[in-house]
Amino acid sequence: MKTGRRNSGRYDASRPISTDDRHHSRYTSRPFILSFSFSFILLFLSCGSSSDRFTLEGRFRNLNQGEFYIYNPETGTKDTIHLRDSRFEYERMLDEPTQLVLMFPNYSEMPVFAQPGSSLSMKGDASHLRETEIKGDDVNEEMTEFRLAIKDNTPPEQSREAARYVEQHPESPIALYLVTRYFVQGSTPDYPQAYKLCKLVAGQQPVNLSARRLLHRLEGLKNFKETGKLPRFSVKDTKGQTVDNSWLKADVNVIVVWAVWNFESQNLLRMLRGRQREYGNQRLHVVSISLDASMTDGKRILERDTITWPNVCDGMMWQTSALQQLGFGAVGDNVVVDKKGTIVARNLDNKKLKEKIDSMLKGR
DSSP states (O other), X not given: OOOOOOSTTXXXXXXXOOTTGGGGSHHHHSHHHHTHHHHHHHHHHHHGGGGOEEEXXXXXXXXXXXXXXXXXXXXXXXXXXXXXXXXXXXXXXXXSXXXXXXXXXXSOEEEEEEOTTOEEEEEEETTOGGGOEEESSHHHHHHHHHHHXXXXXXXXXXXXXXXXXXXXXXXXXXXXXXXXXXXXXXXXXXXXXXXXXHHHHHHHOTTOHHHHHHHHHHHXXXXXXXXXXXXXXXXXXXTSOEEEGGGOOSSEEEEEXXXXXXXXXHXXXXXXXXXXXXXXXXXXXXXXXXXXXXXXXXXXXXXXXXXOSOEXXXXXXXXXXXXXXXXXXXXXXXXXXXXXXXXXXXXXXXXXXXXXXXXXXXXX
């Protein structure tokens, strides 16, 4: 297995951490990691309202100007970060620890663990975004080391290392991110493993509402089916109309999950609209499920792209019942169903989804 190691004493993906040598590991040697939630509470109480600002500043070589996004994956709120003279500075008010995600122009993402009163620095190269470093506190530096250690590993190897980390450090805020990133939102979700690991995290972090919400969502994903008949579902679209299995009677039917803060999912919508124009609404039915907290932004995008198929958005985001009913777990998830209600394909990327639709409809 490929491994990554930066300096002695830091993360080494090639060596198991035994009970004895954990005392020498950077994971457990610092009280901050072991008592993350408690430390946050102390920090918040001691700082008060005068220290509720979070700042992130950074520098990128080989990129003079540009912009990228930072968003909250739970609320869907996003901000634009502008890069000028290779530098940027971002600031926001926080009243509790928050896990944010940076989205770069190439659609790669990077987690940021923010807390009130903290200040982080980022340094990277535009041509090697995966090697970007975030410094300023133990948690973000630990996450940076983990990313760098596994960056050249294969996806299965990365998932194994993620599981290994969670099992050894379920008390760390990094653990919940790894469960979501590698076992829920991956190209091939592993919901049983995600549930097992999330249950471990929730047990070690009983006051972590995000862990409890994810655990609840994973319990609902037991309906996930790769093949066979599509599970029974019934939802209301934004116009108040009921959409259920009886609506999927075209030659090809696609249900897709999207959000205004996820550009790849928007590309899926545009591709599906193009296929509908070519084959006709009667041959290709589409239902979209929006994970946005508000219908307003999504409505503007749908109107802009002249998309008129049923769109589901109840403002519940990850808690929307449509995800549990249909076994979806990530933005961009999709299912292809034939006119008999049989699942033909699951969670295809843009190119493969287009090819699947074309192969089913061309020549008919």
